[in-house]
Amino acid sequence: MASKEMNENVFMPKEAEILRIEQATPTERRFSLKLRDGATLDYQPGQMLELSLFGYGEIPIGFASSPTRKHGFDVVVRTVGRVSSAINRLEKGQSVWVRGPLGNGFDLKQMRGQDVLIVAGGIGLCPTRSLIQYILDRREEFKRFILFFGAKTPKDHIFPEDIDAWRKSKDVEYHETVDKADPDWKGNVGVITKLFGKTQLSPQTRVVVCGPPIMYKFVMLELEKLHIPPNQIFLDLERRMKCGIGKCGHCQMNEKYVCMDGPVFAYDQIRNLEEAFG
Amino acid sequence: MSEYFLRQEDLPRFLQSLMAAVPVVGPVAKKNHFVFQKLSSPEELRLDYDVSLLPPKKAIFPQTQRLLDFSPNGPKSCIAPREQVLFGVHFYDIKAIDMLDHLFSENVADQNYLANRHATTIVGSSIQKISDRAFWGSVGKNTQPKGHDAFLTKISGGFHFKALTEKGEKLTSHGQFSKASDAQSKEAKQVNEEILGKCPQRLQHSAEQIAQKVRASFKNEKLWDELAEKCFSCGSCNIACSTCYCFDVQDKWNLDQKSGHRTRTWDACLTEDFAKVSLGAGGATENFREKRSHRFRHRVMRKTAYLNDKLGGPACVGCGRCSEGCVPDIADPVKIINKIMES
Ligand code: SF4
Ligand code: SF4
Ligand code: FES
Numbered sequence: 001m002a003s004k005e006m007n008e009n010v011f012m013p014k015e016a017e018i019l020r021i022e023q024a025t026p027t028e029r030r031f032s033l034k035l036r037d038g039a040t041l042d043y044q045p046g047q048m049l050e051l052s053l054f055g056y057g058e059i060p061i062g063f064a065s066s067p068t069r070k071h072g073f074d075v076v077v078r079t080v081g082r083v084s085s086a087i088n089r090l091e092k093g094q095s096v097w098v099r100g101p102l103g104n105g106f107d108l109k110q111m112r113g114q115d116v117l118i119v120a121g122g123i124g125l126c127p128t129r130s131l132i133q134y135i136l137d138r139r140e141e142f143k144r145f146i147l148f149f150g151a152k153t154p155k156d157h158i159f160p161e162d163i164d165a166w167r168k169s170k171d172v173e174y175h176e177t178v179d180k181a182d183p184d185w186k187g188n189v190g191v192i193t194k195l196f197g198k199t200q201l202s203p204q205t206r207v208v209v210c211g212p213p214i215m216y217k218f219v220m221l222e223l224e225k226l227h228i229p230p231n232q233i234f235l236d237l238e239r240r241m242k243c244g245i246g247k248c249g250h251c252q253m254n255e256k257y258v259c260m261d262g263p264v265f266a267y268d269q270i271r272n273l274e275e276a277f278g
Numbered sequence: 279m280s281e282y283f284l285r286q287e288d289l290p291r292f293l294q295s296l297m298a299a300v301p302v303v304g305p306v307a308k309k310n311h312f313v314f315q316k317l318s319s320p321e322e323l324r325l326d327y328d329v330s331l332l333p334p335k336k337a338i339f340p341q342t343q344r345l346l347d348f349s350p351n352g353p354k355s356c357i358a359p360r361e362q363v364l365f366g367v368h369f370y371d372i373k374a375i376d377m378l379d380h381l382f383s384e385n386v387a388d389q390n391y392l393a394n395r396h397a398t399t400i401v402g403s404s405i406q407k408i409s410d411r412a413f414w415g416s417v418g419k420n421t422q423p424k425g426h427d428a429f430l431t432k433i434s435g436g437f438h439f440k441a442l443t444e445k446g447e448k449l450t451s452h453g454q455f456s457k458a459s460d461a462q463s464k465e466a467k468q469v470n471e472e473i474l475g476k477c478p479q480r481l482q483h484s485a486e487q488i489a490q491k492v493r494a495s496f497k498n499e500k501l502w503d504e505l506a507e508k509c510f511s512c513g514s515c516n517i518a519c520s521t522c523y524c525f526d527v528q529d530k531w532n533l534d535q536k537s538g539h540r541t542r543t544w545d546a547c548l549t550e551d552f553a554k555v556s557l558g559a560g561g562a563t564e565n566f567r568e569k570r571s572h573r574f575r576h577r578v579m580r581k582t583a584y585l586n587d588k589l590g591g592p593a594c595v596g597c598g599r600c601s602e603g604c605v606p607d608i609a610d611p612v613k614i615i616n617k618i619m620e621s
Contacts, residue, residue, distance in 0.1 A: 009355035010388055011345040011527070011540065027558060054348040055538050057529045080556035097353070212557075213564055239566060240555045242527045242545075245386040249524035249547060252576075253566075254496075255584040260385060274496050275566065 010245055013052055013097035014039075019072055021092055024158040027079045028123070029088050030064070033096065034072035041101060043067055045108070045130035046236060046264045049100030050244050051075060056086040058099070060241035062127030062263065066134035076126040076158060102244040103263050106131050106234060111206045115144040119219050121192050121211025125149055125158055127236050127263070128210045132162075132172075139171050146173040146199060150192030150211070154178055154185045173199060196222045203227040208264075210236035216277055220267070230268035237263050237276070279447055281463050282455040285436040292453030293320035296363060299452065300399075303337045304365040305330055314364075325366050325432065329409040329597055333520035334371050335378055337364050338394045342543045345390055345527070349537035356539070357389050359397035363449070366403040366430070369470070370414040370595040372423035374520035375400065377589050379425055381523060384588065390542075399445045402429040404466075405473050411598030413612050415477035418485050421591035431466035438466035477596070479612045483619055485592050489583040492618055496575070501621050505614060506574035508606035513546025515577065515600035515609035521593045522546075547580070548573050578614055 020032040035041065041049075045066055052058035059081075065074035079088045087096060116135060120128045135142050147166060156178075157163055166174040175195045177188035188194065192215065205228055209219050216235060223233055239251040239258040246260035253275045256262070261269075270276040284292060296302055297317060305312045305327040312327035314334045332341075344356040367375070375395075382391040402423065428446030431438040438458055441447040458466075481488065495501060516522045526545040531538040545552065552573065553566040567573045581594040594611055601610035608614075 008389055009345065009357055010386055011390065012353060012355055015352065052529075054353065054540070055529050055531050055535075057540075058527060078558060080558055238555065240553050242525070245388065246384075247382065247386075247388055247523065247525070248527070248542075248545070250526075250545075250553065252553075254579070 011099065011243075013050065013058075013099040015095050016072075016098050018090060018092050018094050018096065021090075024076060024160075025156055028076055028158055029079075030074060030076050030158065031096070032065075032072055032074050033098070035098075036095065040070070041067075041073060041098070043073070043101035044105030045134045046103075046105030046127060047101040047130075048103050048127075048241075048244065048259070048263055049075070049098050050102065050241075051077070051087065052097045052099070053083065053086050053090070054097065057083045058242075059083045059087075060102070060244060060259070062236070063101070063130045064126040066130050066132075066137060068134055068137040074129075076123065078123060099244065103259050104261065106208060106236075106264050107266070108134075110232070110234075111135075112141050113143065115146070115202055115205040116142050116208070117146040117148070117201060117205050118208045119148045119192065119195075119211070119215075120209075121150045121215045122152065122156065123158065124210035124212070124215075124236070125151075128208060129159065129162070131208060132166075136169075136171055144173065144205075145171065146201070146205075147175070148192060148195040149174070149176045150178070150195070150215075151176075152179045154182055175199065191218070193218050193222050196226075201226050201228070203229070205232065207233045208236065209233065213238075213277075230271055231266055233267035235265050235267060235270070237265060239263075279441040279443065281458040281466075282439040282441070282450055283436060283458045283462050284430075284439055284453055284455055287436075288454045289437065290320040292455075293317070293323060293365075295452040296449065300361050300363055302363045302365050303334070317365075323366065325403050325430075326406045327366070328405075328407040329368075329412065329599060329602075331599075332518065333374060333597065333599065334364055334367050335375055335520060335523075337362065338375065338398055339378060339382075339391055339523065342541055343390060344539045344541050346540040347537070348529075348539065353540075357393045359393040361397050361399075363399045363401060365401045367400055367426065368405050368414075368597075369402060369423040370412075370597050371520055372400065372402050372426045373418070373421055373595045374597075376421075376423065376425040377521050377585075377593060377595075378523055380589060381585075399449065400426040400428075401446070401449070402426045404429075404431040404469055406432055408473070408476055408478065409598050409602070410478055411601035411610065412477050412596060413479035413481060413598060414596035415474040416480040416482075417594055417596035417611075418591035420485065421589065431469050433462055433465045433469060438462050440466070479596075479598070479610075481596075481612060481615055483615075485582075485586070488615055488619065489586050489592065492578060492615070493583040495618055495621060496579070498621065499571070501618065502571040502575045505578075505608065505617065506571040508608050509548070509570050509574050510606070511548055511550050511570050511573065512605070513549040514603040514605070516546035516548055517544055518599035518603040520595050520597045520599065521581070524552075547576050578611075578618075581611060582615065
């Protein structure tokens with residue numbers, strides 16, 4: 001074994017500069033990042049990275065932008081613990097550290113030339129935004145493109161400009177709902193599965209689902225009613241992660257590792273896994 | 279590679295010479311237990327140990343390991359392996375280290391482990407005393423101990439020394455080794471075969487039968503509730519285990535609050551927070567293995583079924599450390615497996 005290879009440390013992150021920060025919601029901030037060494041991260045929509053700040057630690061996070069956008073890459077950090085709080089106190093021009101890309105992204109081959117439906121709940125919109133942008137940037141490669149988005153309240157809209165654009169766009173059939181409206185809200189109110197009543201879907205449709213754990217079961221029932229077979233359904237799952245390289249055991253779901261085998265799984269691969277849906 | 283003989287009285291001088299050249303880690307007595315640690319004198323070595331408190335994997339995969347050092351100038355890798363001889367490892371622990379070798383190299387190779395491993399020469403030794411909870415004679419019979427460099431067997435008048443690699447062969451330059459006679463080689467073989475039948479505990483079924491039945495019992499909630507009833511989620515059964523390799527990664531500051539290190543520490547899937555994630559403001563969490571019976575089940579699945587395809591057999595080597603380490607005495611794989619097989 002070459003000595004260089006022998007000493008390569010899989011935990012060594014790269015330095016990234018914060019190009020832009022936006023306070024998306026009271027607890028979520030959106031970062032645009034670029035590697036300090038000028039290299040581009042060669043990732044696929046749906047893949048993840050470990051984002052870190054020395055002295056605090058690492059957190060796993062999905063790419064929230066598409067590799068077709070060349071400015072760098074976006075991530076959305078929700079303040080939930082020590083690491084994310086520290087990262088969310090950083091300012092433009094400062095550095096974070098990134099390790100990745102990790103895991104398997106969306107199976108684009110399966111989606112090209114097909115109708116694609118994305119069902120995103122809450123911050124499930126962040127990792128799926130990598131695919132949404134990808135499809136919009138290469139629109140001619142796909143047939144119909146339908147997007148369902150469900151948020152708790154209108155204030156939880158993480159990408160307001162994107163949402164505005166999707167509402168107007170002819171490239172995406174955008175449907176949205178909120179669990180709880182506010183006085184200004186004129187759209188749908190209720191759970192995300194209600195949006196299935198808003199449009200016709202062919203059994204050929206390729207479907208991507210990403211949201212809070214509780215959402216999956218209900219969405220799967222709807223898809224079953226539409227006779228969309230399990231191998232056309234892709235789920236983007238979240239688990240506790242530490243290493244991101246299939247060793248530390250934290251992300252395990254029966255015999256599968258979300259960090260290596262996922263985070264995107266075809267439904268037929270995991271529907272018999274007892275630990276996939278709790 | 280060749281087989282040698284070392285007289286009993288020549289062992290100390292061999293060790294002395296070896297220790298002068300390279301750190302030697304071996305079993306030594308500590309209170310009423312045995313532990314693997316760096317030898318400070320040949321007399322400390324206790325080849326008559328039954329089982330060590332913690333498995334010898336810790337010489338390669340330490341309980342706490344620095345991965346990176348960081349400072350305002352950025353991070354630095356801490357991979358800096360030191361040559362060592364790991365001496366007197368029983369065959370079941372050799373099997374376990376071989377499993378870890380495989381798991382740390384598959385897919386994404388982790389040099390934090392592998393560099394230490396490559397710098398380690400492993401000398402196995404025959405089992406002279408058997409721990410009460412051992413069942414290595416009946417577990418994972420299809421997986422053979424491999425990956426070690428030499429194996430030492432206690433025979434009449436001294437030790438049979440079998441060199442298995444170049445590294446193992448080289449060790450003989452440190453002692454008064456003579457070629458082993460056919461009779462001595464035969465005796466060594468017999469010693470190591472006979473001991474297999476002497477374990478106090480036995481599994482009654484093959485690894486395949488066990489894997490199948492355990493995996494098929496996943497949804498038998500009542501069974502797991504009963505098995506885990508007295509579990510208090512301490513994680514000792516993981517920490518004591520020869521084959522467990524889960525870890526946590528944490529950052530620690532140095533006193534200057536500017537520099538520090540990123541370390542990994544052994545972790546335990548039986549502990550409550552192992553699969554818990556924070557979801558958002560207000561302390562909302564999701565615990566993907568909330569019930570202790572589910573965590574208990576996960577360990578049993580990992581030891582008997584989940585990793586079998588990768589490893590060619592179960593990820594349990596029958597050392598019995600978990601049985602000994604569990605205060606309510608519910609972690610013993612023999613009892614657990616036999617109960618599942620009867621269910
Ligand atoms: S050692 Fe015993 S009590 Fe502790 S976690 Fe394991 S099974 Fe539970
Ligand atoms: S499960 Fe128990 S007996 Fe098996 S290797 Fe681990 S500690 Fe030893
Ligand atoms: S995050 Fe460590 S095994 Fe998946």
